[in-house]
Amino acid sequence: MRLNETDVNRSQGADVLAPRDESELAAIIAESHASARPLRIVGGGTRVKMVETEHSRLLTTRQLSGIVTYEPGELTLIARAGTPVEEIEQMLAAERQTLAFEPMDHRSLLASKGTPTIGGVVSANVSGPRRVQVGACRDHLLGIRFVDGRGRIIKNGGRVMKNVTGLNLGKLLCGAYGALGVLTEVALKTLPMAESEQTLIFGGISVAEAVEIFLAGLSTPFEISGAAFHGGSAWLRIEGLSHQVEYRRERLTALFRHRTIDICKDEKSKALWRSLRDLRHFSDTTDAVWRIFVKPTDAPAVVTALQTLGGQVSLDWGGGLIWYCGIGDAVSVRKAAGSGQATLVRGGALCGDLIFAPERKGVAELSAALRRTFDPARIFNVGLMGSLDADKVY
Amino acid sequence: MSMIAMPIPDEGIIARKSEIVAALAAALPAEIIISDPEETRAYECDALTAYRCPPLAVVLPRTTEEVATAMRICHGLRVPVIPRGAGTSLAGGALPTADSVVIGTMRLREFLEIDTANRFIRVQTGVTNLSVSAELEAEGFFYAPDPSSQLACTIAGNIAMNSGGAHCLKYGVTINNLLGVRMVLSTGEIVELGGPLLGASGLDILALICGSEGQLAIVTEATLRILPKPEGARPILIGFDSAEIAGECVAQIIRSGVLPVAIEYMDEMCVRAVEAFAKAGYPNCAAVLIVEVEGSEAEIDDQTQRIRAIAAEFDPVEFRTSSNAAESLAIWKGRKSAFGAMGRLGDYLCLDGTVPVSMLPYTLKRIGELAKDYNLEVANVFHAGDGNMHPLILFNANRPGELERAEALGNDILRLCVDVGGCLSGEHGVGVEKRDLMATQFAPDDMAIQMEIKDAFDPEWLLNPAKVFPLDVSRPHRERGARCD
Known part of the structure; x- marks a missing residue:
């Protein structure tokens, strides 16, 4: 169960723990718990480039791989955490289904190698442009199995859409970056692929105009499934049954009749949104990249403040998400974000990656209590996600 | 007893x-x-x-x-x-x-902020579910979760139970439409989680609070996601002479790529009760599906055609579309009066298990067999699109032992739901009703961690302590809580 590490990001050549099944994983964690030896948990290691924690051993779930069940008629997929995202996407595509939350592939942005896993997607709650319409990864998560910090194997949720039996731990672990437990299996809702898609392209506009377009578009019943902006262009995506998309395009074109609109369709539109999803427009830069959640109406002012720091921005989620790529330091970026929440996704010249926005006091206490509950010996991903060490990085 | x-x-x-x-x-x-x-x-x-x-x-x-x-x-x-x-x-x-x-929370009745540009509403949680959408009506927006009790139930209760409703097939349940809360912990400390933003960094404690059945905190304010109202909506009524075939038709519609807003199911007994009570004009057959689709007239027509083509393969005894608001109301009338109509037949227990959609036909058959074993009648009316079943067990409370027999049948039906890959509760919550069945769905460690979370939020176990977890399982936690200084 030990591998020589080759493709997981790592500076030193130490052994990597790669358990082959849930009980092996549980044994490793129980032992780590008993000896209080920290573990650095990754799937394919493509999403988080982390400052190495000195005494951490690297543990990957990538050998816990494979589809457990896929029921297209139920829109349900259960896969082991280490299953490559690509394998899942191919399997769903064969049934004309998809993971509607459109998870981003971080490899081009972070210049990371390795194979993205479904466990990594869930652990980081990775959600792409369609989040604005269909919700985030966590909204599509039906159930999980995981191992907690004492080495207990735990299941929660299930494979059905509606389930309010007991506390919802799946959504709590989704986006917890492995701080509460190591996922071994995830059950996700799948959705039929859209029969047809079109994108309305608005060229030569400002951020303020883009946000105006987003607000108008998203206030219509036409189910805009993508609303993004970069480099003077804004895009609105519509998807659905063929007739529906034609109709919606006509209505939206009428709504924005005072603007010049180009249209791109199907494969072209798909390629565009893949590129926007993966932030290809920032992949040939090396500056820090920040993910900033804001109220869409605040976006223009936040963007103006960010631009004075130097760098470029793109918008997604109808203006609710600003990506900032630039040289601004953390204090200035957070100040520019105002009431928004800024997370450092790529470090650039700043020290370290993935630094989370500080939590409000009462919330920080609850988070700390939850971490103690799930991981009493503090062995999981020490230094990541709201831990006390985060402050030291600056 | x-x-x-x-x-x-x-x-x-x-x-x-x-x-x-x-x-x-x-x-x-x-x-x-x-x-x-x-x-x-x-x-x-x-x-x-x-x-x-x-x-x-x-x-x-x-x-x-x-x-x-x-x-x-x-x-x-x-x-x-x-x-x-x-x-x-x-x-x-x-x-x-x-x-x-x-x-x-019923006197916490203020609407605090409506922001249609950023698509949220902030309310005190004692407002009723239906009043939230009513408040948004003029703006052309609505709040999606729609539990059957929406005229009376409050947002606080919706959050505590993570309520669903008929339309959550498309729009999700409460947690998918809840952006933030202000809440009070057992100590009296006030904490705010989330807000109008579409994302947050840090642990998703909001998802833990939603559906925690009043065991972690009391939620006093909520920020809710709101949606622009669809251009139109129209129900379709499809009758089948076999319950199992109706179940198969549901799975086929789900798979086809048409995403209806709701797929509701009523069995023969329920249809008869509804006809006697509300005279909705439903066909006399083994199972009725009500499928609602949304959009413009043309979009609705297109989706209706597709559903008609799918249903045709299952040889329906009736396929009824609506061409105006009155006809739509008539189709919904029976479904909406189902619980009232059943109430006229006597006392009933309303169950709430969920099963995988593909297991609907088998589950329906087994429920019929179990009912026979217990010599009780069960009517089925439920949200078929997501497999959320509401078997109604009829009994006479005045007849000694009958409530107990009905409860025993209910427990068997819920065990069946778990056995076929489903769960004990789809939208009503565990409360006391399903508390003692938790061990059929959860192993000891699965429950232990949930109770440890309660320990972390409410060390004294003062908030709704006798709910959700079987009493013998929660006893050590409650007793330790009682000894807390």
Whole structure:
């Protein structure tokens, strides 16, 4: 169960723990718990480039791989955490289904190698442009199995859409970056692929105009499934049954009749949104990249403040998400974000990656209590996600 | 004697009633405190009416701060607190104990902020579910979750139980439409989670609170996601002469790529009851599906054609579309009056298990067999699109032993739901009703971590302590809580 590490990001050549099944994983964690030896948990290691924690051993779930069940008629997929995202996407595509939350592939942005896993997607709650319409990864998560910090194997949720039996731990672990437990299996809702898609392209506009377009578009019943902006262009995506998309395009074109609109369709539109999803427009830069959640109406002012720091921005989620790529330091970026929440996704010249926005006091206490509950010996991903060490990085 | 036990109330707390009421009265306005035994009777049960127990006292705060004050006092005096919304829980989620204080959210009735540009509304949680959409009507927006009790139930209760409704097939349940909360912990501390933003960094504690059945905190304010109203919606009624074939048709529609807003199912017994009660003009057949699609006229026509083509493969006895608002109302009328119609046939228990959609036909067949074994009648009316079943077990409460027999059948049906890959509760919550069945769905460690989370939020186990977890399983936690300083 030990591998020589080759493709997981790592500076030193130490052994990597790669358990082959849930009980092996549980044994490793129980032992780590008993000896209080920290573990650095990754799937394919493509999403988080982390400052190495000195005494951490690297543990990957990538050998816990494979589809457990896929029921297209139920829109349900259960896969082991280490299953490559690509394998899942191919399997769903064969049934004309998809993971509607459109998870981003971080490899081009972070210049990371390795194979993205479904466990990594869930652990980081990775959600792409369609989040604005269909919700985030966590909204599509039906159930999980995981191992907690004492080495207990735990299941929660299930494979059905509606389930309010007991506390919802799946959504709590989704986006917890492995701080509460190591996922071994995830059950996700799948959705039929859209029969047809079109994108309305608005060229030569400002951020303020883009946000105006987003607000108008998203206030219509036409189910805009993508609303993004970069480099003077804004895009609105519509998807659905063929007739529906034609109709919606006509209505939206009428709504924005005072603007010049180009249209791109199907494969072209798909390629565009893949590129926007993966932030290809920032992949040939090396500056820090920040993910900033804001109220869409605040976006223009936040963007103006960010631009004075130097760098470029793109918008997604109808203006609710600003990506900032630039040289601004953390204090200035957070100040520019105002009431928004800024997370450092790529470090650039700043020290370290993935630094989370500080939590409000009462919330920080609850988070700390939850971490103690799930991981009493503090062995999981020490230094990541709201831990006390985060402050030291600056 | 019915089957669900509650803990023996703490006589020491009951003996201190006047001290407890005096402490509340010293810090809170008299008009929000109820302690007269005649008046506290009104809070002795929720919609699970077979179980009743008046609380020691009731507090009906009008602000978050008043909730916090009441909680702080109860915490200081180590008095259990039972949170209550409108009291529409079918699971006994708001059932008091004799040694508890009920804190109700029904007077928290302010609409605080409507922001259609950023697509959210912020409310105090005592507002009813339906009033949120009513408040947004003029703006052309709505709040999606729509539990059947939406006229009465409050947002606080919706959050506590993570409520669903007929339309959640497309729009999701409460947690998918909840952006933030302001809440009060058992100590009286006020904490805010989330807000209008579409994302947050840090742990998703909001998802833990939603559906925690009043065991972690009382939610006093909520920021809810709102959606632009669809251009139009139209139901289709499809009749089948076999329940199993109706179930197969559901799975085929789901798979096809048409995403209806709702797929509702009613069986023969339910259809007959509804016809006698509401005269909705439903066909006399083994199973009726109501499928609702949304969009413009042309979009609706297109989707209707597709559903017609799918249904045709299953040889329906009737395929009825609606061409105007009156016809749409008529199609929905039967479904919406189902619970009232069933009530006329006698007492009933309403179950709430979920099963994988592909297991619907088998589950329906097994429910019929089990009902025969117990010599009771079961009608089925439910949200078929997501497999959320509501078998209604008919019984006569005046006949000795029949409630117990109905409960035993209910337990068998819920075990069946778990056995076929589903769960005990799709949208009503566990409460006391399904508390003792938790071990059929969860292994000891699965439950242990949930109770440890409660330990972290509410070390004394004062908030709704006798719910969700079987009493023998939660006893060590409750007893440790009672020893907390």
